Structures are given as C-alpha cells and as structure tokens.
Amino acid sequence: MAAMAQNVLGGELETCGTDPMTGFFRDGCxxxxxxxxxxxTVCSRVTAEFLEFSASRGNDLRTPHPEFGFTGLKPGDRWCLCADRWVEAHEAGFAPSVVLEATHAKTLEWVNLDELRKFAV
Incomplete structure (x- = not known):
C-alpha cells in the first residue's frame, strides 16, 4: 500500500476542495x-486581489473553461496553487490564505512553515 502524502505540518494531507474540484490530479487534494x-501543492482560499494578480501574470483563474471542466474561481474558493505562484504573490503582497492541513509538504521547498503559518486559515 502506498504511503499517504504528508502536509506541511507532518500529518496526512487533507482534501483541499471539491467544489470546484481542485488539484493537479483533479481529486480535490x-x-x-x-x-x-x-x-x-499550496491549498489556498483565493481572494479577489489574488485572482486579479494571477490574471495579470497570465493565469486567469476567474474565467470558466467548460472544455476542461473548469467553472472559474471566485473569492473564497479553495484551490491548489503552484508553490512558486504563491511565493510570487506573497512577494508582491497578494498572497491568499493557506489551509496548512491540505498543503503538501513539498511546498516547504519554496517557503518555510513559519511564513505559511502567517497566512493560515
């Protein structure tokens, strides 16, 4: 049996969101x-400011793409963000909050836990 993925706190990785369905594998994790x-790997609760920032960087997460089963995000939705995009947003002052229990441990290669805790939901 495969080992369960770990979150940044060292526990079992929890589900980030299923409405809309998130994750690289579109399994909610x-x-x-x-x-x-x-x-x-970063489970975030997106904000309007972050969505605007992401769109300005060429990744419009607000616009639906039904051909990919993507309904578009709105403020408050949980979404698995790319670790480097979260760091970029943080450095620009637009980082959304983070659900630590649902954020993969690999994120710690980009940002330390103390910094993530400042944005914890």
Missing part, C-alpha cells in the same frame, strides 16, 4: 507527482 511541473 494538493498532491503532486513527476508530471506536475507547476507543483500545485
């Missing part, structure tokens, strides 16, 4: 693997 070049 911020799990990652070799094909996930974006490293979608």
């Amino acid at each position: 911020c799990e990652t693997g070799g094909d996930d070049t974006g490293v979608h």
Whole structure:
C-alpha cells in the first residue's frame, strides 16, 4: 500500500476542495507527482486581489473553461496553487490564505512553515 502524502505540518494531507474540484490530479487534494511541473501543492482560499494578480501574470483563474471542466474561481474558493505562484504573490503582497492541513509538504521547498503559518486559515 502506498504511503499517504504528508502536509506541511507532518500529518496526512487533507482534501483541499471539491467544489470546484481542485488539484493537479483533479481529486480535490494538493498532491503532486513527476508530471506536475507547476507543483500545485499550496491549498489556498483565493481572494479577489489574488485572482486579479494571477490574471495579470497570465493565469486567469476567474474565467470558466467548460472544455476542461473548469467553472472559474471566485473569492473564497479553495484551490491548489503552484508553490512558486504563491511565493510570487506573497512577494508582491497578494498572497491568499493557506489551509496548512491540505498543503503538501513539498511546498516547504519554496517557503518555510513559519511564513505559511502567517497566512493560515
């Protein structure tokens, strides 16, 4: 049996969100693997400011893309963000809050736990 993925707190990775369905594998979890070049590991509760910031960086998460089963995000939705995008948003002052129990441990390669705790839901 495969080991369960760990969150940044050292516990079992919890579900981030299922409405809309998030995660690189679209299973609701911020799990990652070799094909996930974006490293979608940060479970965030997105804000209007973050969505605007992301769109300004070329990744419009607000616009629905039904051809991919994507309904678009609105403020308050939980979404697995790329670790480097969360760091970029943090450095620009637009980082959304983080659900630590649902944020994959691999995120710690980009940002330390003390910093993540400042944004914990």
